[in-house]
Structure formats: C-alpha cells, structure tokens
Amino acid sequence: MSGRKVISLENLKVACKNCSLVTLCLPMGLEPEEVEKLDRIVRRNRPLHRGDHLFREGDRFTSLYVVKTGSVKTYAPSEDGGEQVLGFHLPGELIGLDAIAKNSHHCSAKVLETSAVCEIPFEDLEELSSSIPSLQHQIYRLLSSEIGHDEDMLTLLGKKNAEERLAAFLLSLSERFKRRGFSASDFYLSMSRHEIGNYLGLAVETVSRLFTRFQDEGLVKVERKHIQLLDIERLHCVAQGEQRDTGKRHCP
Amino acid sequence: MSGRKVISLENLKVACKNCSLVTLCLPMGLEPEEVEKLDRIVRRNRPLHRGDHLFREGDRFTSLYVVKTGSVKTYAPSEDGGEQVLGFHLPGELIGLDAIAKNSHHCSAKVLETSAVCEIPFEDLEELSSSIPSLQHQIYRLLSSEIGHDEDMLTLLGKKNAEERLAAFLLSLSERFKRRGFSASDFYLSMSRHEIGNYLGLAVETVSRLFTRFQDEGLVKVERKHIQLLDIERLHCVAQGEQRDTGKRHCP
DNA sequence: CAAAGCGCTTGATCAGGATCAAGCCTGACT
DNA sequence: AGTCAGGCTTGATCCTGATCAAGCGCTTTG
Numbered sequence: 001m002s003g004r005k006v007i008s009l010e011n012l013k014v015a016c017k018n019c020s021l022v023t024l025c026l027p028m029g030l031e032p033e034e035v036e037k038l039d040r041i042v043r044r045n046r047p048l049h050r051g052d053h054l055f056r057e058g059d060r061f062t063s064l065y066v067v068k069t070g071s072v073k074t075y076a077p078s079e080d081g082g083e084q085v086l087g088f089h090l091p092g093e094l095i096g097l098d099a100i101a102k103n104s105h106h107c108s109a110k111v112l113e114t115s116a117v118c119e120i121p122f123e124d125l126e127e128l129s130s131s132i133p134s135l136q137h138q139i140y141r142l143l144s145s146e147i148g149h150d151e152d153m154l155t156l157l158g159k160k161n162a163e164e165r166l167a168a169f170l171l172s173l174s175e176r177f178k179r180r181g182f183s184a185s186d187f188y189l190s191m192s193r194h195e196i197g198n199y200l201g202l203a204v205e206t207v208s209r210l211f212t213r214f215q216d217e218g219l220v221k222v223e224r225k226h227i228q229l230l231d232i233e234r235l236h237c238v239a240q241g242e243q244r245d246t247g248k249r250h251c252p
Numbered sequence: 253m254s255g256r257k258v259i260s261l262e263n264l265k266v267a268c269k270n271c272s273l274v275t276l277c278l279p280m281g282l283e284p285e286e287v288e289k290l291d292r293i294v295r296r297n298r299p300l301h302r303g304d305h306l307f308r309e310g311d312r313f314t315s316l317y318v319v320k321t322g323s324v325k326t327y328a329p330s331e332d333g334g335e336q337v338l339g340f341h342l343p344g345e346l347i348g349l350d351a352i353a354k355n356s357h358h359c360s361a362k363v364l365e366t367s368a369v370c371e372i373p374f375e376d377l378e379e380l381s382s383s384i385p386s387l388q389h390q391i392y393r394l395l396s397s398e399i400g401h402d403e404d405m406l407t408l409l410g411k412k413n414a415e416e417r418l419a420a421f422l423l424s425l426s427e428r429f430k431r432r433g434f435s436a437s438d439f440y441l442s443m444s445r446h447e448i449g450n451y452l453g454l455a456v457e458t459v460s461r462l463f464t465r466f467q468d469e470g471l472v473k474v475e476r477k478h479i480q481l482l483d484i485e486r487l488h489c490v491a492q493g494e495q496r497d498t499g500k501r502h503c504p
Numbered sequence: 505c506a507a508a509g510c511g512c513t514t515g516a517t518c519a520g521g522a523t524c525a526a527g528c529c530t531g532a533c534t
Numbered sequence: 535a536g537t538c539a540g541g542c543t544t545g546a547t548c549c550t551g552a553t554c555a556a557g558c559g560c561t562t563t564g
Contacts, residue, residue: 076407084407098403100396107403126389133382140378143395144352150402151350151359155328155336157409158453162521193542201410203522208543224530224542414551445512455552460513476512476560 015039024092024179025066026120026138034132041124044068047116054095054109054117061099063119067091070115071190075198076107085199088112088191090176097146112190157201160241165200166210167239170220174229185229214238267291276344276431277318278372278390286384293376296320299368306347306361306369313351315371319343322367323442327450328359337451340364340443342428349398364442409453412493417452418462419491422472426481437481466490 016027016039027035043063047070048054054065057077065072072089086107089095098106100122111117129136156165178184189196197207214220219235221228229235268279268291279287295315299322300306306317309329317324324341338359341347350358352374363369381388408417430436441448449459466472471487473480481487 076403078407078411082411084410086403086406097396098399101393101400102397106400126385126392130382130385130388133378136382136388137378140391140395141353143392143399144349145354147350147395147398147402148353148358150399150406151328151338154338154402154405154409155330157406158336158450159330159334192540198410204542205523205544206521209521212543456512457514457553458551460511461551464513 013044016042019068020181021066021068021092026094026135026142029138030132030134034135037128037132038125038135041121041128043119043121045117045119047114048111049114050111052111054111055099055105056108057105059105061096061103061105061122063121064097064125065095065109066118066120067093067095068116068118070117071112072109072115072117073112073191073195074107074109083198085195088173088195088199090173091180094142094146097143160239162200162202162206163210163213164239164241165202166196166207166214167219167235169196169200170227170229171232171235171239174232185232187227189225189227265296268294271320272433273318273320273344278346278387278394281390282384282386286387289380289384290377290387293373293380295371295373297369297371299366300363301366302363304363306363307351307357308360309357311357313348313355313357313374315373316349316377317347317361318370318372319345319347320368320370322369323364324361324367324369325364325443325447326359326361335450337443337447340425340447340451342425343432346394346398349395412491414452414454414458415462415465416491416493417454418448418459418466419471419487421448421452422479422481423484423487423491426484437484439479441477441479 016022016025017032017035019025022028022035027038030038054072055061067089069091072095074086074089074095075083076086077083089109095109096105125135125139129139156168160168173187173189174184177187191199193207193211194204196202197204200207211220211222214235215222219229219231219238221230268274268277269284269287271277274280274287279290282290306324307313319341321343324347326338326341326347327335328338329335341361347361348357377387377391381391408420412420425439425441426436429439443451445459445463446456448454449456452459463472463474466487467474471481471483471490473482
C-alpha cells in the first residue's frame with residue numbers, strides 16, 4: 001500500500017520527456033531539447049482530491065493546467081446556483097484556454113476524483129513559444145482544436161435528441177480512453193448522472209432511463225459507474241440517429 | 253451611383269492602418285510599424301456576393317478571413333443535407349480559426365450579403381507572429397475568446413428556453429453592431445428566420461412566433477428583416493429568464 | 505402583368521423530454 | 535450493525551416547442 005503510494009508520487013514528478021502523455025499533451029511534436037525547456041517551466045503540484053478547485057470563474061488567469069491522472073470538470077456557474085457543465089477532462093487535456101482572452105477565468109474547474117495536474121504558467125509559456133516556433137504552432141493547434149470540439153458540441157446540443165447525445169458522449173469517452181491506452185469498451189464514469197445530464201442538456205431522469213434502455217437493447221452494460229460498451233458499432237448508429245426502429249438490426 | 257461604387261472599391265483596398273476595424277481586428281494593440289508588416293501579408297480580394305463560399309468543410313486550410321463589410325455565416329453541413337449554423341460574423345470578426353488544428357476546414361463559410369473580406373494566409377501570419385510577440389499574443393487572445401464565445405453558446409443551447417435564446421441573440425447582435433459604430437437598437441438581419449432558428453436550436457415557426465410575441469409585448473418592432481429594439485433593458489431580463497409572468501413589469 | 509416560388513406567419517396537433525413524486529440502493533458515519 | 539443522506543431509478547403527468555398544414559405577401563422571372 002505505502003509502496004504503491006510512493007510509486008504514484010514518483011509518477012507525479014516525472015519530467016515531460018518521460019511522461020506517458022508526451023504524445024497527447026503540449027510537447028507533442030517538439031524536439032527533445034525543446035521539451036527540456038518546456039519542462040523547466042512546468043509546475044507539478046501535489047495531487048488534488050475530489051471537489052477541489054483548480055480555479056473558479058473570475059479568478060485571475062495565471063496558468064494553464066493539464067490533467068496528468070484523474071479527471072476534471074469545467075463548468076460555468078450561474079448566479080442562481082445552477083451551472084452548465086462545459087467539459088470533462090482526461091489525462092493530457094489542457095484546461096483554462098478560455099481564460100487567455102480576458103486574463104481571468106471564464107469558467108470554474110473542479111476535480112472529479114483524486115487527480116494529478118501539471119500547472120503551466122502562461123507568461124512563461126508564451127515567452128517560450130516566441131522562441132520555439134513549433135511550440136507556438138502547437139499552441140495554435142491546441143486552441144484551434146478546442147474550438148473545433150466546442151463546435152461539435154454545439155451541433156450535438158442544437159440538433160441531436162436525447163439518445164443520440166448520450167451515445168455520442170459514451171463514444172467520445174471511449175475514444176479518448178483508447179488513445180490513452182485504456183480500454184475503449186470498459187471504463188468508470190467519474191462524473192455523476194446529474195453532471196452527465198447537465199453537460200448534455202438533459203435531465204438526470206432522462207440520462208438514467210437511457211442507460212436502462214441502452215442496457216435493455218444490449219448496447220451497454222451499466223453497473224453504477226462502471227460502463228461496458230457491448231456494441232460500439234451500433235452505438236455509433238444511435239449517435240448518428242440512424243435505424244431508430246427496432247434497435248435490433250444493424251445499420252448500414 | 254458609379255461614384256459610390258468607386259468609393260466602395262477604394263474602401264476595399266484600404267490598408268489596415270486606415271481601416272476602421274483596426275481596434276477590433278487582428279491589428280488591435282499593435283504598434284504602427286507592426287501593423288505595417290501585417291498589412292503586407294493581407295490579401296484584399298474582390299467583393300463576394302450572397303451565397304458565395306469563402307471555403308467549404310474539408311477544404312485545405314490556407315488562410316484565415318476577416319469580414320470587412322457585410323456578413324458571413326459559418327455552418328457544419330451534415331451528410332443528410334442538414335446543417336448546424338455555428339455563427340454569424342460581422343465586420344472585424346475572424347473566420348476559420350477551427351481549421352488550424354487539422355489543416356483542413358472544419359466548417360463551411362457562406363456570405364449572407366455582398367461582403368468584403370480580407371484574407372490572411374496563415375503560414376505568413378504564423379511566421380510573422382513568431383517575430384512579433386504582441387501579434388502572437390493577440391492571436392492567442394482571439395483564439396481564446398472564440399472558445400469563450402462558444403462556451404457561452406453551449407450554455408445558451410444547454411440551459412435556455414426559446415425566448416431566452418432569441419432575446420440573447422438579438423442583444424448579442426445589438427452589442428456587436430454598437431461596437432462597430434452602428435445603431436444598437438435598429439438594424440437589419442442579413443440572415444433568414446430559418447438560419448436564426450437553426451443557429452439557436454429552434455424551429456422556424458418558433459422564431460417567427462417569438463418575434464410576434466416580442467413585438468406584442470413592446471420589446472421590439474419587427475418589419476421583415478428590419479429590427480428595432482424598443483426596450484433593451486427588458487430584453488436583458490428576458491434573456492436572463494427573469495420575471496416571466498406578465499411581461500409588463502420591469503425586472504429588478 | 506401574371507405566375508411562380510420562397511420566406512414568413514399563424515393555427516392545430518403531437519411528442520420528446522422535463523418535472524413531479526416516490527422508492528431504492530449504496531456508501532459513509534456513528 | 536444501524537441510521538442517514540445522496541445518488542440513482544422508475545413511474546405518472548405536464549408542457550414547451552416540434553411538426554404538420556395552410557395561407558399570405560414580397561420578389562423574381564418569363
């Protein structure tokens with residue numbers, strides 16, 4: 001037990017060049033010596049626990065954050081106590097990009113489970129990026145891909161019905177876990193049903209009913225927070241809104 | 253008539269430093285000499301007409317575009333002929349930011365009315381930005397603010413009801429016209445009801461009914477594509493979802 | 505000028521998903 | 535072990551906004 005803990009602390013301090021996320025994260029596409037320079041500005045803080053905030057809406061913006069292990073949700077709180085969940089972030093994903101524009105955070109970020117997070121002071125990063133063109137390019141790319149992702153979410157919220165949304169959500173997680181070397185068909189949901197519903201613009205009850213229905217149709221196996229995707233191909237069909245009759249036949 | 257045309261062509265060719273958008277557009281915050289350098293890479297093409305495409309989804313990405321006059325819509329086409337409208341772009345707004353990540357366009361961009369558009373070859377811009385830190389910073393800011401804007405739209409689509417959406421939409425246009433020196437309370441809609449509905453995740457009929465209702469409530473005056481906002485303060489209340497009883501009393 | 509066509513409005517009906525209301529399960533705390 | 539609270543599920547009902555269906559009016563075109 002304590003042995004495992006030491007190992008995981010060890011992992012926390014690992015340099016970018018030895019980090020398993022090197023192909024997903026900021027260093028992607030950089031030369032080793034450039035990664036070295038980047039490494040020098042990265043801060044590796046102690047692990048955070050469920051419920052801890054990385055930052056809150058309105059906080060002064062100083063750093064970007066990258067999830068190293070665990071998961072983080074970002075959300076826009078509203079005056080009346082409600083919120084809109086903006087995203088769930090897995091290892092290698094950058095958080096805080098929306099804060100650069102106004103120099104203050106546009107949303108809040110809360111840790112969903114015990115997580116390690118790298119902190120990258122943005123002034124340092126910006127300065128470094130003007131001397132490393134490929135780093136500058138990588139930052140442009142990351143910002144741009146965040147825009148592309150948000151646009152996909154706009155289409156999801158603007159055009160898709162409840163089951164298409166949930167299917168797309170599960171497939172998105174599946175893809176992302178896969179890229180990180182985890183199982184694409186068997187994973188834990190670190191967020192609550194309520195948070196899933198909030199993210200997808202649905203009521204909790206709807207999410208719950210859909211999980212049950214997907215299970216009845218043999219698409220998934222649900223056991224509390226543990227999900228198994230049993231028929232990814234047909235889930236894709238559902239996400240696309242195809243073949244919505246019996247739920248038994250495969251789509252083209 | 254031909255006199256006016258000459259003047260407008262004149263305007264098309266105006267250098268960044270003389271352009272009225274200098275405080276909104278890419279050059280914002282740059283030194284005159286830096287604007288000069290930027291100016292040299294900008295291409296000013298002949299005006300485009302209603303229905304012309306700047307680019308289509310999947311096209312190779314080479315340039316960003318800035319609306320100079322007129323308006324442009326971006327949208328994500330789907331296989332079945334449908335589309336999701338992603339945005340309406342007014343003078344000074346940058347288009348194509350989502351294409352940087354994959355080097356190909358993630359959406360299509362279509363001109364809504366006769367428009368002048370500046371083209372900025374991205375390779376040139378990127379190269380220039382590594383030698384001009386304030387330009388690099390400005391690009392980071394613009395990308396980030398696009399992300400922030402998209403996140404606001406996620407909240408709109410995820411949480412707001414039909415009338416809140418339409419009110420927020422009108423106020424957004426109002427704000428943006430105002431910043432550009434146009435009237436904040438009296439403007440033309442260059443997009444159709446159908447496109448508004450698509451953008452807001454609503455059916456055309458719903459948009460139409462809401463315009464009528466807003467007019468009956470004295471919030472706006474609608475005459476085809478010409479809109480007057482008669483009570484901006486109350487429109488804000490509607491957009492916030494406050495005081496939804498009689499529609500007559502002012503909100504706090 | 506007539507006719508067509510498209511965009512918009514208005515009315516009637518329908519349905520997907522929200523809301524309301526229990527009840528259940530699980531995990532945390534005493 | 536017993537109790538409690540929060541998260542989840544399930545059922546019943548309601549309501550917002552979609553869909554279906556006309557009809558109108560402006561603009562375009564022959």
